[in-house]
Amino acid sequence: MIDLRLLREDPEAVRASQRLRGDSVDAVDDLLRADESRRSAVASFEALRGEQKQLGKLMPKATGDEKAALLARTKDLAAEVKAAEAAVNEAEQVLRAAQFAIANVVQDGAPGGGEDDYVVLREVGERPVFDNPRDHLALGELLGAIDTERGAKVSGARFYYMTGVGALLQLGLLQMGLWQSVEAGFTPMIPPVLVKPESMEGTGFLGSHAAEVYHLPADDLYLVGTSEVPLAAYHKDEILNLGDGPLRYAGWSSCFRREAGSYGKDTRGIIRVHQFDKVEMFSYCDPADAAEEHLRLLAWEEEMLGKLELAYRVIDVAAGDLGSSAARKFDCEAWLPTQNRYMEVTSTSNCTTFQARRLNTRFRDADGKTQTVATLNGTLATTRMLVALLEQHQQPDGSVRVPKALQPFVGGRDVLEPAKAGS
Incomplete structure (x- = not known):
């Protein structure tokens, strides 16, 4: 599969390769969206996991109403983390499918066209x-x-x-x-x-x-x-x-x-x-x-x-x-x-x-x-x-x-x- 760094830095190079091959240029945009969705899903998951770890540090020192509030938030947060993790897994599957839909980027100098254009x-x-x-x-x-x-x-x-x-x-x-x-x-x-x-x-x-x-x-x-x-x-x-x-x-x-x-x-x-x-x-x-x-x-x-x-x-x-x-x-x-x-x-x-x-x-x-x-x-x-x-x-x-x-x-x-x- 192609390098996602190349896709992010120079998507036009990937589009040009797709055109040379006669393949779908829209697949490049699909991959860009899938990459962004995965990165967003990972960021959300990591933010929730960070909050979860912080609550874990506060819990031993908390008392009374503060502890009750922390317990309630911890319970809600566990469900949010689980959902966020599922979203990351789903985004990764979509990204993998989008990556597999794009062939290798053609090397500079290779002729364009089909079987008879060698x-x-x-x-x-x-x-x-x-x-x-x-x-x-x-x-x-x-x-x-x-x-x-x-x-x-x-x-x-x-x-x-x-x-x-x-x-x-x-x-x-x-x-x-x-x-x-x-x-x-x-x-x-x-x-x-x-x-x-x-x-x-x-x-x-x-x-x-x-x-x-x-x-x-x-x-x-x-x-x-x-x-x-x-x-x-x-x-x-x-x-x-x-x-x-x-x-x-x-x-x-x-x-x-x-x-x-x-x-x-x-x-x-x-x-x-x-x-x-x-x-x-x-x-x-x-x-x-x-x-x-x-x-x-x-x-x-x-x-x-x-x-x-x-x-x-x-x-x-x-x-x-x-x-x-x-x-x-x-x-x-x-x-x-x-x-x-x-x-x-x-x-x-x-x-x-x-x-x-x-x-x-x-x-x-x-x-x-x-x-x-x-x-x-x-x-x-x-x-x-x-x-x-x-x-x-x-x-x-x-x-x-x-x-x-x-x-x-x-x-x-x-x-x-x-x-x-x-x-």
Whole structure:
């Protein structure tokens, strides 16, 4: 949630952010009123509690009519304090709801608009050209690497099996990403993929993205769509030591998404599926360093794509497509020869203090004062990268060249050959 001090000092900045996102500006005024109501309720409660304490000091010395009057006032005051406390609780609930209705304040420089209003920052690598390219599913079936037919038979649409060299490719890709993160100083983690509601809510995934999330009502637990969620909640209600710089974690997990609202989109193959694996970078840092840390995460993503020898571009995502937690987001999109378009393969977001404020994660500054920490995340390796890898590195006979950096992680294979008929 946003910083109430920013709201009070510069409400127009919050309104401007709402306009960039295409969200309600009236929500800012609602929050201002809720904040004022809570502060007024707290002031009334504290004044009554102060009077109550003062009466407590006078009572032992009082006698006769004075004591009777004090007793009567004490009785009335107890009821007033109880009512005032209830008013504070109610005002706090209204304030919380109003805060949750407003997304993070967009960082200066982010483009305004919706999904199609991104800005291309750069294109990297030469896009391969083929006479008659096969798409990733056709290649995966030739290689005996992807089986969507049996995935649908067993689990339904948008499920699949990674088989043979496909399983090796996915595991190899993720291991390569994880080792890159370790070499960069990240702590590797395999987090839980089921989380409590407060963890999911704290990271901003129960707002506009709630329809995307799988919920287990019997246990009141949620399946995560990214390990960003358990990594963000890892230090919930803690005060961190950032004396040596950012705390960085790399989480390897399976991820689950309902893909609600994506009917008819990317239904072929493994582009948009319900389950996939991912290595996610996550950083806790001083808010003053967050913009610079964001560029570091992007650089590590680009390093990974360079190792995979993929042609890609980097885009600055428009405000209306950021999601509620992000103040700025950069996507890397790999080229798909068969669709003549770019496809998102990594995303990195600067969430500033938005998530940490909800999760009560703080750090001590140079003066020893506790401050809210900034959180950032970024994809380092994911199943979807295999789509671009297969298509960009295919050869006329249906075989696929393995990038040199990936070869040690797939048993030294330099080329993946089509599987023999019947195998």
